[in-house]
Amino acid sequence: MELLNRLDEKFETHLERLKEFVAIPSVSTDPQYEADIRRACEWVREQAVAAGLTTEVRETARHPAVIAHNGFRQGLPHLLIYGHYDVQPAEEESTWKHPPFQPTLEDGHLYGRGASDNKGQILAHLCALRALHEMGRELPVNLTVLVEGEEEIGSPNLTEVLKQLAKERPPIDLAIVSDTSTAVKGRPTIQYSLRGIVIAEVFLKTAAREIHSGIFGGTTENAIRALVRLVAKAHDDNNRVTIPGFYDAVREPMEWEQAELESLPFQEEPYLEWIGASQAVGESGFTTNQRRWFRPTLEFNGITGGYQGKGSKTIVPHTASVKFSARLVPDQDPVEIADLLQKWFLQNCPPGAEIDYQKGHAGPAYLIGRDEQERALLETAKGVMREAFEVEPLISRHGGAIPIVTPFETILGAKTLLMGMGLPDDGVHSYDERFSLEQFRKGIRMSALALHRLGKSSG
Amino acid sequence: MELLNRLDEKFETHLERLKEFVAIPSVSTDPQYEADIRRACEWVREQAVAAGLTTEVRETARHPAVIAHNGFRQGLPHLLIYGHYDVQPAEEESTWKHPPFQPTLEDGHLYGRGASDNKGQILAHLCALRALHEMGRELPVNLTVLVEGEEEIGSPNLTEVLKQLAKERPPIDLAIVSDTSTAVKGRPTIQYSLRGIVIAEVFLKTAAREIHSGIFGGTTENAIRALVRLVAKAHDDNNRVTIPGFYDAVREPMEWEQAELESLPFQEEPYLEWIGASQAVGESGFTTNQRRWFRPTLEFNGITGGYQGKGSKTIVPHTASVKFSARLVPDQDPVEIADLLQKWFLQNCPPGAEIDYQKGHAGPAYLIGRDEQERALLETAKGVMREAFEVEPLISRHGGAIPIVTPFETILGAKTLLMGMGLPDDGVHSYDERFSLEQFRKGIRMSALALHRLGKSSG
Numbered sequence: 001m002e003l004l005n006r007l008d009e010k011f012e013t014h015l016e017r018l019k020e021f022v023a024i025p026s027v028s029t030d031p032q033y034e035a036d037i038r039r040a041c042e043w044v045r046e047q048a049v050a051a052g053l054t055t056e057v058r059e060t061a062r063h064p065a066v067i068a069h070n071g072f073r074q075g076l077p078h079l080l081i082y083g084h085y086d087v088q089p090a091e092e093e094s095t096w097k098h099p100p101f102q103p104t105l106e107d108g109h110l111y112g113r114g115a116s117d118n119k120g121q122i123l124a125h126l127c128a129l130r131a132l133h134e135m136g137r138e139l140p141v142n143l144t145v146l147v148e149g150e151e152e153i154g155s156p157n158l159t160e161v162l163k164q165l166a167k168e169r170p171p172i173d174l175a176i177v178s179d180t181s182t183a184v185k186g187r188p189t190i191q192y193s194l195r196g197i198v199i200a201e202v203f204l205k206t207a208a209r210e211i212h213s214g215i216f217g218g219t220t221e222n223a224i225r226a227l228v229r230l231v232a233k234a235h236d237d238n239n240r241v242t243i244p245g246f247y248d249a250v251r252e253p254m255e256w257e258q259a260e261l262e263s264l265p266f267q268e269e270p271y272l273e274w275i276g277a278s279q280a281v282g283e284s285g286f287t288t289n290q291r292r293w294f295r296p297t298l299e300f301n302g303i304t305g306g307y308q309g310k311g312s313k314t315i316v317p318h319t320a321s322v323k324f325s326a327r328l329v330p331d332q333d334p335v336e337i338a339d340l341l342q343k344w345f346l347q348n349c350p351p352g353a354e355i356d357y358q359k360g361h362a363g364p365a366y367l368i369g370r371d372e373q374e375r376a377l378l379e380t381a382k383g384v385m386r387e388a389f390e391v392e393p394l395i396s397r398h399g400g401a402i403p404i405v406t407p408f409e410t411i412l413g414a415k416t417l418l419m420g421m422g423l424p425d426d427g428v429h430s431y432d433e434r435f436s437l438e439q440f441r442k443g444i445r446m447s448a449l450a451l452h453r454l455g456k457s458s459g
Numbered sequence: 460m461e462l463l464n465r466l467d468e469k470f471e472t473h474l475e476r477l478k479e480f481v482a483i484p485s486v487s488t489d490p491q492y493e494a495d496i497r498r499a500c501e502w503v504r505e506q507a508v509a510a511g512l513t514t515e516v517r518e519t520a521r522h523p524a525v526i527a528h529n530g531f532r533q534g535l536p537h538l539l540i541y542g543h544y545d546v547q548p549a550e551e552e553s554t555w556k557h558p559p560f561q562p563t564l565e566d567g568h569l570y571g572r573g574a575s576d577n578k579g580q581i582l583a584h585l586c587a588l589r590a591l592h593e594m595g596r597e598l599p600v601n602l603t604v605l606v607e608g609e610e611e612i613g614s615p616n617l618t619e620v621l622k623q624l625a626k627e628r629p630p631i632d633l634a635i636v637s638d639t640s641t642a643v644k645g646r647p648t649i650q651y652s653l654r655g656i657v658i659a660e661v662f663l664k665t666a667a668r669e670i671h672s673g674i675f676g677g678t679t680e681n682a683i684r685a686l687v688r689l690v691a692k693a694h695d696d697n698n699r700v701t702i703p704g705f706y707d708a709v710r711e712p713m714e715w716e717q718a719e720l721e722s723l724p725f726q727e728e729p730y731l732e733w734i735g736a737s738q739a740v741g742e743s744g745f746t747t748n749q750r751r752w753f754r755p756t757l758e759f760n761g762i763t764g765g766y767q768g769k770g771s772k773t774i775v776p777h778t779a780s781v782k783f784s785a786r787l788v789p790d791q792d793p794v795e796i797a798d799l800l801q802k803w804f805l806q807n808c809p810p811g812a813e814i815d816y817q818k819g820h821a822g823p824a825y826l827i828g829r830d831e832q833e834r835a836l837l838e839t840a841k842g843v844m845r846e847a848f849e850v851e852p853l854i855s856r857h858g859g860a861i862p863i864v865t866p867f868e869t870i871l872g873a874k875t876l877l878m879g880m881g882l883p884d885d886g887v888h889s890y891d892e893r894f895s896l897e898q899f900r901k902g903i904r905m906s907a908l909a910l911h912r913l914g915k916s917s918g
C-alpha cells in the first residue's frame with residue numbers, strides 16, 4: 001500500500017526525531033528537571049504544529065499538558081490520542097550500558113530512558129500525523145491529541161484537564177492509547193480489559209506496649225500471631241478468597257473471549273522462569289491466564305510487625321500491620337468490594353486484638369467488547385494492527401490497571417483502545433530501557449491506518 | 460537481733476557509699492566511658508579490701524572483673540556472690556527527672572542509673588561483708604565475690620573467667636545472685652526457676668523477583684500468604700503449639716510449687732492494665748502465672764515481607780521472614796526443641812515456597828528445688844528473707860532467662876539462688892531508675908543472714 005510505503009521511506013527522519021525527544025531528561029518526579037520538562041513539552045507542541053494541528057500548552061498545578069486538534073468539522077467522529085512526554089527517573093546510571101539520556105542505537109533498538117515509555121509510542125502517532133499532513137491528506141476524523149507531563153507521578157492534574165476538555169470540545173467517541181506492550185513477543189496486542197483495584201491496610205494492636213517474651217510471654221495475644229491468624233483465613237486451601245460475596249459479580253468469559261484466550265500462544269514455562277517461581281499457584285480450576293485476566297485476586301503487598309532489626313529481640317510485639325490490594329474484574333463494584341473487605345477484617349479480628357482499618361484507593365475494572373458495536377471496533381483495530389505489523393495480532397485482557405482509562409470513560413464518556421507498540425522486554429521503569437526500531441516503524445503505520453479506519457467504527 | 464540492729468545503725472554510711480558508686484557512669488557498651496568502667500572496677504575492689512577480702516582485678520578481652528575471697532578454710536562450704544558494676548546507657552537524659560549520674564534522694568529512693576541494676580544490690584552484699592569484718596566476725600563459709608563489668612553487654616567474657624575460677628578454687632557449692640526484683644511489691648521473692656530459650660528465624664522465598672500484582676497477580680505464590688499460612692498453623696485454636704513433641708518433656712508442677720503458686724497474691728487486672736491488653740490470651744486450661752512460669756511458649760518476635768514504606772505498592776512479594784523464640788521449661792532439651800521446630804517449619808513449607816531456616820541461640824531452663832536438699836536450701840533462704848525483710852517472702856518461678864545461671868551450673872557445678880532486692884517499678888533499663896532505701900537497708904540485712912545460714916544448707 002502506497003501510504004505505508006511512504007511512511008516507511010521517512011523512517012530515518014522519524015528516528016532522528018525520536019533521538020531528539022529521548023535526549024531530553026523530562027523526569028517528572030524530580031524538581032531538578034523542571035526546565036527539561038518544559039523543554040519536552042515545547043518539543044511535543046512543535047511536532048504537533050508541524051503536523052498541521054492547532055496547539056496549546058495547558059498549564060496545570062504542576063507540569064503542563066500539550067493539547068492539539070485538527071479543527072472540528074460537523075458530522076465526523078472525534079478521536080482522542082493520548083500519551084505522555086514525562087519519563088521515570090533513571091537512577092543508578094552506572095547499571096545502564098548506555099547513559100540513559102544519550103540515546104544510542106544497538107541491535108535494532110534505540111536505548112534510552114523513555115524510549116518505549118512513552119516517547120517512542122506517542123511520537124509514532126505524531127510522526128504519522130506529520131507525514132499525513134505533509135502528504136496533504138485530510139483526516140476523516142476530528143482529532144484531539146493530549147500529551148501530558150505527569151503520567152509517571154500518577155497524573156494528579158489529568159482529571160482537571162479532562163473536565164475542561166469535556167466542556168470545550170465536541171464529545172469524544174474513542175480514545176487511542178499506545179502505552180502498553182504486546183502480550184507475546186512478535187504478536188502485536190490489543191488489550192480490551194483491565195482489572196480494577198481496591199487498596200487497604202490493616203493495623204492490628206494487642207497491647208499498649210511491647211513486652212518481654214520471657215517475663216510475660218504466653219499470657220496476652222501476640223500481635224503477629226493475631227495478624228497471621230486473620231490474614232491466613234482470607235484464602236482457603238484452594239487459594240480462593242473466603243470473603244463472602246467477593247466473587248458474586250464475577251461473570252464467565254464471553255464466547256469470543258474464551259476463543260481468543262485459547263488461541264493465545266502462551267507458554268507457562270518461560271513465564272514462571274522469568275518470575276523465578278517453581279510452580280504456578282493460584283485459584284483452583286483456572287489456568288494462569290484466566291487467573292490474571294479473568295479472576296479477581298487478593299494479594300498481600302507488605303507485612304510488618306515487632307522487631308525489624310538484625311538478629312533477635314525477645315519481645316511479644318503489640319502491633320503488626322499488613323498492606324493488601326484486591327484486583328477486580330469487570331462487573332465488580334470497587335466500593336462494594338472495599339466495604340466487604342473492611343467488614344470481613346473487622347468481624348474476624350481475633351480476641352485480644354483490635355483493628356484500625358485504613359481504606360486506600362479503589363478503582364473499577366475496564367472492559368470494551370461486550371456489545372456488537374464494540375466487538376466490531378475491536379475487529380477493525382485488529383485489522384489495522386494486522387496490516388501495520390504484517391502479522392496476526394492478539395486480543396487479550398490485561399491484569400493491571402491503566403488509571404487514565406477510567407476518567408476517559410467517566411469524564412469524556414469515551415471507551416479506550418489500548419494499542420501498545422512496546423515489547424515485553426523493553427525494560428520500562430527499569431534500566432536499559434529501549435524501543436525496537438521495527439516496532440517504531442510499524443507503530444507509525446498503525447497510527448496512520450487507525451486514523452483512517454477507527455473513526456468509522458467508533459460512532 | 461543485735462547483728463541486724465548494728466547493720467541498720469550504719470545505714471547512713473552505706474547510703475553514702477551507694478551515692479559514690481552510682482555517680483560513676485560505668486556504661487559498658489560505650490567506649491567513651493572506658494575510664495569510668497576502670498574507676499568503678501577499682502571502687503568495687505576497694506570495698507572488697509575494706510571488707511577484709513583478698514582482691515584481684517581480673518582482666519578480660521574487654522572490661523575487667525573484680526574477684527575477691529576470704530581465704531579458703533578446710534571443711535567449709537563455698538559460696539559465690541555475683542554481681543556487676545557496669546550499667547545500661549542513660550540516653551535521653553532529658554527524660555530523667557534527675558541527671559542519671561547525679562544520684563538524688565527523693566521519696567525514700569535513690570535515683571540514678573544503676574541504682575537498682577545492679578549497684579545497689581551488689582553493694583548491699585559488700586556493705587554487709589564490710590560491716591561484719593568491722594565487727595570482727597569471721598564468716599562460717601568460704602566466700603568468693605565476683606563482680607563483672609560486662610553484664611549489660613551480654614557477659615561475653617564471663618565464661619572464660621568462670622573456667623579459670625573453676626581451676627583455681629575449691630568447688631563452689633552455691634551462687635547467690637541479687638539482680639532481680641520482687642514478684643509483687645512488698646513481698647521479697649526468691650526465684651527458683653527460669654525458662655530456657657530457643658531462637659530461630661525463617662526466611663521464605665516464593666520467586667526470584669518481586670512482581671507486579673496486576674500483570675502477574677494470582678498466578679504464583681505470594682511470599683506473605685505462604686508465610687502467614689505456615690506461621691498460623693504453629694498454634695491451634697486453644698493457643699497450644701501444634702508442633703509434634705513440643706510438650707513431651709514438660710512436667711506437672713511439684714506439689715510444693717503448686718501450693719506456692721496458689722498462695723501468691725497475684726492480681727490479673729493490674730497486670731493486664733500495665734501491659735495494656737484487653738484480656739488474657741494463652742494456652743487453654745492454664746492461668747496467667749502457669750502460662751508464663753510453667754508452660755513453654757512459641758512467640759513471634761518480628762515479621763517482615765514485601766513493601767515496608769508508607770502508602771501502597773501493588774506488588775506480589777517474593778520474600779518474607781519471621782523471627783521467633785520458644786521459651787522452654789525445665790526438662791525440655793533446647794537442642795531437641797530447636798530441631799523439632801526446624802523440622803516442622805521445613806516439613807510444612809507451603810507449595811511454591813522454599814525456606815531458609817536459621818537457627819539462633821538455644822539455652823536450657825533452670826530449676827532448683829526438685830530434691831529434698833534443694834528444698835531445704837530454699838526454706839533456709841526463705842527464713843533469711845523473712846527475717847531480713849520482716850515479711851513473709853514469696854517463692855516463685857520466673858519466665859525469663861538469666862544467662863549467667865547456666866554457666867554457674869555447667870562450669871562451676873553450682874546451683875544459684877536468685878535473691879533479688881529490686882522492686883518491680885525500679886525502672887531498670889528505663890529512665891528514672893531508682894532503688895528503694897528500705898530495700899537497700901533490708902538487703903544488707905539479708906546478705907549478712909545469708910552468709911551465716913546458707914552455707915549449712917548448700918553442702
